[in-house]
Amino acid sequence: MTLSLGDAAAYVVNNPSTLFNPHAVVQRLPLFDGHYCLVIDDFLREPQALVDFAQRHRPAFRYDSDNYFPGVEINMGRQFALALEQFFMLQLRPYFQARRQLGVACRMSMTTLQPPQLHPLQRLCHRDAESSSPGLGIAAAVVYLFDRPELGGTSFYQPKFSVDETRQLLTELQHASAQVCNEKLQAQPAYLHTSNAYFDLMHTIEAKWNRALFYEGTIFHAAQIAQPELLEDDPATARLALNGFLKFKKQAF
Structure with missing residues (x-):
């Protein structure tokens, strides 16, 4: 659902120029095989306003089974996404060789599910798109809105x-029972936070x-969640984050 912005934190959403810290430094962190992650600290000018916003709108957070996020989410609306x-x-x-934007979505999320509640696909790592068409690109973003590092970063x-074998694994687990998933992964329900038989952990931020x-x-x-017992559903103490998804046309070379 899209929010009705009627509280004191709404200026953060309604005034894009106030959102981002113009002095924040972009760090380019190599991952593997030429891939990298951009890390930007002190990203938002008023991060606490977004936590306050989440607290005021806590009843609007919903679980969406379609995207397999292990918790509740809320759409931040078109203006915020733009x-x-x-x-x-x-x-x-320049980091993504982007030439023209093609679409964007942004939501706020809280990771809340405990291991026994996880769908088989939520027990693995994931990607936001299997691939992109030639000349097109897809970027993802996460902004941590919690001050408890033990809740976990991103791996x-x-x-x-x-590629085909990995796709087959994900297809099999999409409709697998918990018992079949346990046998396939040779593990009890848990958030993935280390290498397993199918994936190597390459880097944790x-x-x-x-x-x-x-x-x-x-x-x-x-999400690098090794202590799921710490997860909560109160925005003030939860693993609260902003999540963005951007599509764009790449520069031609």
């Missing part, structure tokens, strides 16, 4: 098997208050 897209095109375009993974990550949406990644 502000993120504008920042991306003005500040990060990036590399498949151990071919620690969560930090008001830290943003931007990376290619086709890279396998997962």
Whole structure:
């Protein structure tokens, strides 16, 4: 659902120029095979306003089974998403060889599910798109809105098997029972936070208050949740984050 912005934190959404810190430094962190992640600390000018916003709108957060996010989410609306897209095109375009924006979505999320509640696909890493068409690109973003590093940052993974074999695994687990998933993964329900028989953990970036990550949406990644018992559903103490998804046309070479 799209929010009705009627509280004191709404100016953050309604005034794009107030959203982002113009002095934030972009760090380019290599991952593997030429892939990298952009890390931006002190990303938002008023991050606490977004936490306050989440607290006021807590009843509007919903679980969406279609995208397999292990928790609840809320759509941040078109104006907020366009502000993120504008920042991306003005500040990060060269890193992704982006020429023209094609679409953007932005939501706020809280990771809340405990391991026994996880769908089989939620026990693995994921990617936001399997691939992109020639000349097109997909980027993903996450902004940590919590100050408890023990809730977990983000890890990036590399498949151990071919594209077809990896696709087959994900297809099988999409409709598998918990027991079949346990047998397939040779593990009890848990968030993926280390290498397993199908994926190698290549790099972990620690969560930090008001830290943003931007990376290619086709890279396998997962929240680095090793202590799920710490997960809560109160925005003030939860693993609260902004999530952005951007599509763009690449520069021609």
